[in-house]
Amino acid sequence: MALHFESYSLPDALKENTVVSSENTAKISKRLKKANNSLVKKMKAIGRKEKRSWQKSHLRNSKRQ
Amino acid sequence: MNTFVTFKLDQENINELFITLIRKYPLYFQEPERIKEIIYLFDTKKSDLVTLIIESDYVDRQYRDSYYSYFSQKYSNFERNCIRLAFFEGEIKYRDFMADMPKLKKNLLIGTIVLRPLSVGNIGHSLLNPQKLKINGYVQTCKFKIMICGRKFFIKAFPYLTQDNETMTCAETALFNLIRYYSEKYCEYRILMPSEILKTLEDSSYERVLPSQGVDDPCMAKVLQAGHFHPRLYRYEDEGEGNFEELFYSYVESGIPFILGLPQHAVICIGHGSVDFKMDHHELSEIITYDIFEDKKVYYICTGRLVDEYIFMDDNQTPYIMSTIDKLTIRYYENMLYEDYEEEISGEDIENDLGNTQLQDQMSYSEETIPGMKKQFDSLLVPLYKRIFLDASRARSIFDDHFLHNPDFLEKIREAYDDITWGTKEDNPFVWRIYLTSSNSYKDFKCKTVSNFDLFQYYSNQPYPRFIWVLEIGTISTFSEQMARVEVLLDATSSTNSNTWAILSIGYKGHMVFVPYIVEQLNEKQISEMNLCHEENSTTQDYSSINWEDVSEEVKQKVLTEIFKSLYYKSNKFVGDTYKIFSASNLKEV
Numbered sequence: 001m002a003l004h005f006e007s008y009s010l011p012d013a014l015k016e017n018t019v020v021s022s023e024n025t026a027k028i029s030k031r032l033k034k035a036n037n038s039l040v041k042k043m044k045a046i047g048r049k050e051k052r053s054w055q056k057s058h059l060r061n062s063k064r065q
Numbered sequence: 066m067n068t069f070v071t072f073k074l075d076q077e078n079i080n081e082l083f084i085t086l087i088r089k090y091p092l093y094f095q096e097p098e099r100i101k102e103i104i105y106l107f108d109t110k111k112s113d114l115v116t117l118i119i120e121s122d123y124v125d126r127q128y129r130d131s132y133y134s135y136f137s138q139k140y141s142n143f144e145r146n147c148i149r150l151a152f153f154e155g156e157i158k159y160r161d162f163m164a165d166m167p168k169l170k171k172n173l174l175i176g177t178i179v180l181r182p183l184s185v186g187n188i189g190h191s192l193l194n195p196q197k198l199k200i201n202g203y204v205q206t207c208k209f210k211i212m213i214c215g216r217k218f219f220i221k222a223f224p225y226l227t228q229d230n231e232t233m234t235c236a237e238t239a240l241f242n243l244i245r246y247y248s249e250k251y252c253e254y255r256i257l258m259p260s261e262i263l264k265t266l267e268d269s270s271y272e273r274v275l276p277s278q279g280v281d282d283p284c285m286a287k288v289l290q291a292g293h294f295h296p297r298l299y300r301y302e303d304e305g306e307g308n309f310e311e312l313f314y315s316y317v318e319s320g321i322p323f324i325l326g327l328p329q330h331a332v333i334c335i336g337h338g339s340v341d342f343k344m345d346h347h348e349l350s351e352i353i354t355y356d357i358f359e360d361k362k363v364y365y366i367c368t369g370r371l372v373d374e375y376i377f378m379d380d381n382q383t384p385y386i387m388s389t390i391d392k393l394t395i396r397y398y399e400n401m402l403y404e405d406y407e408e409e410i411s412g413e414d415i416e417n418d419l420g421n422t423q424l425q426d427q428m429s430y431s432e433e434t435i436p437g438m439k440k441q442f443d444s445l446l447v448p449l450y451k452r453i454f455l456d457a458s459r460a461r462s463i464f465d466d467h468f469l470h471n472p473d474f475l476e477k478i479r480e481a482y483d484d485i486t487w488g489t490k491e492d493n494p495f496v497w498r499i500y501l502t503s504s505n506s507y508k509d510f511k512c513k514t515v516s517n518f519d520l521f522q523y524y525s526n527q528p529y530p531r532f533i534w535v536l537e538i539g540t541i542s543t544f545s546e547q548m549a550r551v552e553v554l555l556d557a558t559s560s561t562n563s564n565t566w567a568i569l570s571i572g573y574k575g576h577m578v579f580v581p582y583i584v585e586q587l588n589e590k591q592i593s594e595m596n597l598c599h600e601e602n603s604t605t606q607d608y609s610s611i612n613w614e615d616v617s618e619e620v621k622q623k624v625l626t627e628i629f630k631s632l633y634y635k636s637n638k639f640v641g642d643t644y645k646i647f648s649a650s651n652l653k654e655v
Contacts, residue, residue, distance in 0.1 A: 008522055008525075008526060017586070018630065018631055018634050018635040020630045020633075020634045024630070024633075024634070025626060025630055027473070028473065028626050028629045028630055028633070029626045031471065031472075031473050032467075032625045032626055032629065035466040035467055035471060036566075036625070038466050039462060039463065039466045039467075039566060042462040042466070043459060043462065043561045046458050046459055046462065049303045049304070049458075050297075050298075052303055053298050053299065053300045053303050053444075054283065054298060056300065056302070056303075057281065057282040057283050057298060057300065057444070058283050060281070062281060062282075062329070062442065063236070063278060063279030063280060063281050063329070064234070064235055064236040064279050064280060064281065064282075064285070064326055064327075064329060064330055064331040065234040065235060065236065065277070065278065065279025065280075065329055065330070
């Protein structure tokens with residue numbers, strides 16, 4: 001009997017390219033730039049908060065009993 | 066030796082039983098009221114009878130460890146052995162354990178309680194099946210093997226233990242139970258015995274650790290590190306009111322048990338009560354929040370607001386206690402004040418002078434004072450797996466800025482569903498929930514519940530990172546049917562420096578993108594474009610001429626725009642209107 005191989009990959013629709021007008025691209029890009037800037041600031045703040053939490057916990061020394 | 070006794074689950078019978086037990090085993094029934102409280106929790110549906118099997122001379126590994134590291138070194142005598150109580154629903158006889166055990170195969174085991182020969186911390190390692198207790202909600206449990214009358218039984222439970230106040234206070238108890246749970250559930254972890262916990266504490270402490278005086282947050286984290294966890298600490302003071310509650314909820318929803326730090330106390334949160342998706346007892350106006358974008362209000366509900374109570378393992382109370390962060394904070398804040406007061410007037414008769422109840426009656430707390438208490442004491446210590454680099458607060462920020470608070474994205478999803486009031490009217494808010502899960506559980510759930518072959522092909526074929534953060538967005542009506550509309554996945558193993566902000570995939574009606582594909586396509590496009598620029602006449606690609614730094618910079622700038630461009634303007638018809646919300650986490654309904 002001949003062996004029959006069948007392979008499955010992602011739906012083709014996911015791999016297709018898309019053409020979008022430069023006006024729409026610029027609009028998306030502008031919004032994302034704003035979101036990115038805000039996120040960079042937030043991430044830095046979270047990092048600072050994380051450090052502060054450990055530092056303060058060391059200083060406070062409140063035991064849980 | 067095994068002793069069998071069958072009793073009725075009513076007060077009179079239980080009292081009678083305890084009088085006999087205290088007479089027979091005085092050393093082991095030193096806190097009878099606490100044991101009774103646990104028995105009153107039993108919810109036996111099949112019969113009002115319960116069979117108790119008392120196994121004397123039981124060797125409990127936790128107590129034996131504490132015994133050799135502490136109790137054996139005392140002048141007074143302490144017994145080495147414990148007794149163990151095993152409870153079964155209905156009337157069980159010794160002979161029922163013989164041969165095939167047809168009667169016992171019907172899942173009649175309620176649980177086991179170890180009794181230590183101690184006056185404080187009488188109740189030792191206990192395993193109780195939450196399905197057989199009077200609690201409603203979702204809890205995390207794992208499977209334990211136990212031997213009763215020479216036979217193997219399996220029970221799904223979360224370990225419970227009370228503090229003996231000498232070798233283990235609440236912090237060590239919480240750590241022991243938490244690590245015990247993880248070690249039983251995942252092969253990456255191993256159990257840390259009390260003496261090993263104390264050894265780790267000793268290494269990072271400047272004072273003696275025995276008798277225990279309690280443990281602070283950094284030292285608790287140190288123990289978790291020793292157990293191969295990568296803990297993350299969130300203090301209420303740093304996170305603030307809403308944020309703290311949302312972080313708390315997202316970890317509970319993710320099925321990760323963690324430690325909640327309270328005023329001079331620590332408990333484990335292991336689940337939550339029922340979720341009022343149908344909004345039967347919640348007023349919309351009380352749980353809704355809004356934000357203003359471009360002078361327009363956008364309304365939201367986090368599903369965490371639909372949960373009233375959480376389920377905790379508190380060594381001062383019965384197992385699987387249902388409560389709230391506020392109630393627990395107040396309770397332990399008052400305890401702390403009472404202890405301070407007791408110290409102040411030591412030597413005087415407190416009960417006669419003021420009385421405990423009177424002191425508590427004097428205290429009533431306004432909405433403003435509770436955050437003050439929490440700010441001073443409350444914290445979350447989350448034992449994350451070593452490969453979860455993106456924690457809840459970072460994932461939440463990404464979800465917020467790119468999706469929940471992105472007016473373009475919100476407009477596009479409104480358009481896709483032809484639902485113009487979605488999020489813009491108070492009665493039709495964006496309902497959302499976030500959680501962390503393993504991609505294996507997620508893919509398995511998706512493959513089980515998808516509506517078409519294309520989606521099945523997508524979820525079954527796609528390699529995912531080991532852990533993912535998921536954002537589900539829907540409406541009140543979709544969530545009431547356990548459905549959502551929008552799905553966004555983040556790669557939890559990613560870092561915040563990634564070009565894509567860890568976004569893995571985004572999908573809603575008729576639209577879907579899988580980010581690694583976009584990045585791959587973009588890289589290929591860039592390389593070929595640059596190659597063409599450099600050597601227009603060349604017929605073969607020469608990779609040595611490519612400036613890789615330029616490529617990477619280009620990709621970085623374009624990648625996010627490409628993701629959203631592809632999402633908004635490329636249609637993928639196989640993505641349906643709604644999908645079933647994920648319910649295959651470690652949280653199991655009881």
